[in-house]
Amino acid sequence: MILGYAGKFLEVDLSTKNFRDVKFEDEVLMDYIGGRGLATKILWDRLGMKWETVDPLGPENLLLLLTGPLTGFFPGGRICVSGKSPQSNGVVGSTVAGEFGVELKCAGYDGIIVTGEAEKPVYLFIKDSDFEIKDATHIWGLDAKQTVAALTRECRDLLKTRYPQKGEWKEPSILYIGPAGENKVRTAVVAAKWAHAAGYGGYGAVMGAKRLKAIAVKGTGPLPEVADLEKVKALMQKVCNNAYESELWRRWGTGSAGYSVGAKSSSEPVRNWQEEWHDEKSFGVDQFENRVWIKQYWGDFGCPTTCLKVAVVKSGRFKGAITDNPDYELQAYVGTNLGLFTPEENVYLASIVDDLGLCGIQTGNVLGFAAELFQRGILTKEDLDGIDLKWGDAEAFAALTRKIAYRKGVGDILAEGTYRAAVKIGEMKGVDVMRYAVQVKGIGVGAHGIRSRKDYPEIYSYACSVQGGDHTSIACMPLGDSRSEHIRIFDDSGVICFFNVFGLPRGLVFDFYKAVTGVELTKDEWVNTKAMKAIQLQRAMLLLGGPDFKWNPEIHDDNPPRFYEPLPSGPYKGKTVEKSSVEEEKRKYYRLVGWDERGIPKSETLKKLGLEDVDEALEKLR
Amino acid sequence: MTEKHEPIWIARDLSRCSGCRKCEIACSLFHENRIWPEASRIRVFMLTPGVEFPHFCAQCEDYPCVDACPTNALSVSKETGAVLVDANTCIGCGKCIEACPGKIPHMHPKENRILICDLCGGDPQCVKVCQEGLWNVLRIVPREDYAYKLYARAPEEIARDLVVKIYGEEGKRLL
Numbered sequence: 001m002i003l004g005y006a007g008k009f010l011e012v013d014l015s016t017k018n019f020r021d022v023k024f025e026d027e028v029l030m031d032y033i034g035g036r037g038l039a040t041k042i043l044w045d046r047l048g049m050k051w052e053t054v055d056p057l058g059p060e061n062l063l064l065l066l067t068g069p070l071t072g073f074f075p076g077g078r079i080c081v082s083g084k085s086p087q088s089n090g091v092v093g094s095t096v097a098g099e100f101g102v103e104l105k106c107a108g109y110d111g112i113i114v115t116g117e118a119e120k121p122v123y124l125f126i127k128d129s130d131f132e133i134k135d136a137t138h139i140w141g142l143d144a145k146q147t148v149a150a151l152t153r154e155c156r157d158l159l160k161t162r163y164p165q166k167g168e169w170k171e172p173s174i175l176y177i178g179p180a181g182e183n184k185v186r187t188a189v190v191a192a193k194w195a196h197a198a199g200y201g202g203y204g205a206v207m208g209a210k211r212l213k214a215i216a217v218k219g220t221g222p223l224p225e226v227a228d229l230e231k232v233k234a235l236m237q238k239v240c241n242n243a244y245e246s247e248l249w250r251r252w253g254t255g256s257a258g259y260s261v262g263a264k265s266s267s268e269p270v271r272n273w274q275e276e277w278h279d280e281k282s283f284g285v286d287q288f289e290n291r292v293w294i295k296q297y298w299g300d301f302g303c304p305t306t307c308l309k310v311a312v313v314k315s316g317r318f319k320g321a322i323t324d325n326p327d328y329e330l331q332a333y334v335g336t337n338l339g340l341f342t343p344e345e346n347v348y349l350a351s352i353v354d355d356l357g358l359c360g361i362q363t364g365n366v367l368g369f370a371a372e373l374f375q376r377g378i379l380t381k382e383d384l385d386g387i388d389l390k391w392g393d394a395e396a397f398a399a400l401t402r403k404i405a406y407r408k409g410v411g412d413i414l415a416e417g418t419y420r421a422a423v424k425i426g427e428m429k430g431v432d433v434m435r436y437a438v439q440v441k442g443i444g445v446g447a448h449g450i451r452s453r454k455d456y457p458e459i460y461s462y463a464c465s466v467q468g469g470d471h472t473s474i475a476c477m478p479l480g481d482s483r484s485e486h487i488r489i490f491d492d493s494g495v496i497c498f499f500n501v502f503g504l505p506r507g508l509v510f511d512f513y514k515a516v517t518g519v520e521l522t523k524d525e526w527v528n529t530k531a532m533k534a535i536q537l538q539r540a541m542l543l544l545g546g547p548d549f550k551w552n553p554e555i556h557d558d559n560p561p562r563f564y565e566p567l568p569s570g571p572y573k574g575k576t577v578e579k580s581s582v583e584e585e586k587r588k589y590y591r592l593v594g595w596d597e598r599g600i601p602k603s604e605t606l607k608k609l610g611l612e613d614v615d616e617a618l619e620k621l622r
Numbered sequence: 623m624t625e626k627h628e629p630i631w632i633a634r635d636l637s638r639c640s641g642c643r644k645c646e647i648a649c650s651l652f653h654e655n656r657i658w659p660e661a662s663r664i665r666v667f668m669l670t671p672g673v674e675f676p677h678f679c680a681q682c683e684d685y686p687c688v689d690a691c692p693t694n695a696l697s698v699s700k701e702t703g704a705v706l707v708d709a710n711t712c713i714g715c716g717k718c719i720e721a722c723p724g725k726i727p728h729m730h731p732k733e734n735r736i737l738i739c740d741l742c743g744g745d746p747q748c749v750k751v752c753q754e755g756l757w758n759v760l761r762i763v764p765r766e767d768y769a770y771k772l773y774a775r776a777p778e779e780i781a782r783d784l785v786v787k788i789y790g791e792e793g794k795r796l797l
Contacts, residue, residue: 072657073657099643099659106658106659106660145795145796148670149670149795149797152669152670153797156669165714165729166728167716167725167726167727167728167729167736168677168719168725168726168728168776168777170659170660170665170667170777171667171668171669193668193671193672194671194672219660220660220731220732221658221660221731221732222650222656222657222658223656229655233651240754244754244755294788294789295640295788297640297642297757298641298672299640299642300641300643301643301647302642302647303640303642304642304644304755306642310672310788312789312790312792314790322672322789322792322796
């Protein structure tokens with residue numbers, strides 16, 4: 001028997017209110033591991049044959065919350081959220097930090113499969129093998145901080161009343177949505193704590209469509225048995241020691257990048273990527289540290305890095321704004337991308353995004369897109385319901401963010417995310433605005449540009465990724481490169497935190513996997529067979545797409561048009577990406593992953609991996 | 623040869639807690655040989671995010687829990703000053719929880735016995751990992767004639783104080 005798993009998954013049908021246990025054969029778990037890998041398998045098996053007709057925001061879609069065998073053991077707890085993405089119409093494995101995965105495994109479950117949709121708002125309460133669907137009418141509409149406070153109180157009271165002998169009950173772990181998810185905003189997140197978000201994919205909207213406000217879980221058992229506890233302990237220590245040695249990484253997390261990725265790498269989005277360079281020292285990490293950080297180290301289960309910080313604006317116009325200190329992505333997307341260059345403005349806007357349950361990256365992307373249309377006179381103040389959407393005006397962006405979360409006025413269009421909003425605005429205005437949309441296959445590109453060549457993604461990385469613009473899952477050659485999605489899908493399947501692997505040889509995660517599960521796995525085997533299988537499934541579902549949009553790889557396996565414009569400023573001024581080079585690299589990549597000239601997975605590739613049914617389903621695309 | 627210990631106390635600087643819960647992992651591995659947060663003698667509460675803190679025995683100078691035990695299952699270690707639980711005598715009645723000003727003892731999740739910090743016999747594992755991570759929330763100090771009982775407080779009380787210390791006035795609406 002394969003170890004490290006609790007041994008069963010909880011399936012709940014919100015339409016019929018039925019629960020059941022689901023088990024997977026060891027062979028399936030050995031092939032797909034958990035998290036993102038297993039999500040592709042579950043989604044393909046259940047929805048693959050009708051994929052194109054499944055509405056991501058309809059009852060047929062699945063919401064998957066999956067741990068992996070390494071969850072709880074590998075330092076830094078995470079869980080993977082998945083389903084059919086309302087952004088890409090494919091599958092995204094979106095992980096979020098916190099104790100939820102640990103509590104779930106301690107309750108005896110490796111994951112939760114949510115189907116159907118509830119008639120009225122509900123939340124799911126799980127205490128070991130007791131579970132129930134509870135009314136959530138009273139918490140529907142609450143923002144992130146209100147939701148966490150109300151549910152923490154309510155669930156602790158519930159535990160105390162039902163199990164009075166136990167002593168003080170520690171709070172359960174909660175995953176929830178904010179108002180944006182409730183309103184099926186496609187840039188909504190599934191959140192934990194505050195500012196902990198499964199952002200890419202838009203699964204907050206899926207949860208909202210199911211009228212599922214939250215899931216609270218308390219598990220009182222131990223984590224599952226492992227194959228070699230002493231080895232697991234030694235590897236845990238190794239991961240921690242490595243992290244402890246990197247004091248600056250621990251101290252700043254990705255937060256030093258808000259300045260340096262702009263100033264040094266010149267690959268940071270500035271005013272909707274019109275530039276990728278800035279030298280605003282007001283946005284230096286020291287300014288954040290000295291002015292708004294109130295907690296230097298904030299972490300999740302077992303984490304030695306604790307790259308998160310807590311930030312509060314202490315004075316001035318935005319006094320009282322509380323959030324996690326914006327990491328690099330949020331510094332960029334609700335900072336520089338909108339022309340905001342002070343910690344206070346950045347924390348203020350990040351706190352609004354977090355409170356509303358929005359993804360900072362995707363929302364910052366669509367806000368920047370709207371602001372550029374305003375700059376160019378394509379969207380007027382009237383179109384924006386009276387908002388003067390000037391670069392650098394934090395309050396204007398905050399006002400528009402609220403409209404997005406509640407789908408009010410123009411917010412209803414922008415709530416569809418950058419790609420869909422571009423299609424709609426293009427139709428309304430009769431202008432091609434897609435050239436200002438910095439997204440790939442419905443997913444706003446993460447804050448790492450490719451024009452300067454000084455950042456980590458390659459010129460074909462976003463174009464060929466099975467998760468579109470997601471900067472945490474990029475196409476790379478060779479496939480065993482530590483940046484490649486063939487490697488990173490292990491982290492999302494394990495389910496572990498990539499940041500705690502930094503600086504360690506990649507083989508360590510496979511040693512860890514063996515120590516926990518007892519199953520031997522080499523990096524080559526992973527990349528060429530198991531990762532390959534899950535990536536092909538993701539590619540297949542991404543290309544099948546629907547129901548509203550489908551991607552044609554000949555058109556959509558491409559960079560946003562902006563990336564073909566020369567950089568207008570900075571040390572790499574004039575640098576750009578040649579389309580012919582991208583085409584060339586794409587061909588190489590296609591060959592490497594076994595896709596035909598048009599980017600469709602070849603029959604022989606799929607058959608070799610035992611994916612005959614995928615091959616049949618893709619026949620119509622060939 | 624047995625090692626002789628001076629009574630110790632774990633000094634605590636709660637607002638520094640990162641919430642990493644390594645103390646829970648270390649404690650449960652040491653005592654249960656499993657990673658088992660609910661069986662840890664030290665538990666990190668998070669009644670609101672950003673206000674995580676470890677909750678564990680303060681070794682009150684008058685040990686009300688020991689007095690309250692109807693079966694004499696609890697005793698005080700002469701070597702360390704820790705409260706020791708005799709698992710065979712403990713009947714899981716919860717009288718020690720009621721007697722504790724901080725409601726700190728809690729039941730073992732699977733067995734009918736109470737869990738109280740035993741200071742790992744003088745070498746607390748939680749302190750080791752906390753120090754190693756440089757969080758320094760926990761530190762070993764010699765046990766002296768202080769009012770340790772002040773530190774035995776219920777999670778809600780501690781959270782109410784910390785939330786204001788950390789977030790200021792705004793913090794009050796977060797609990």
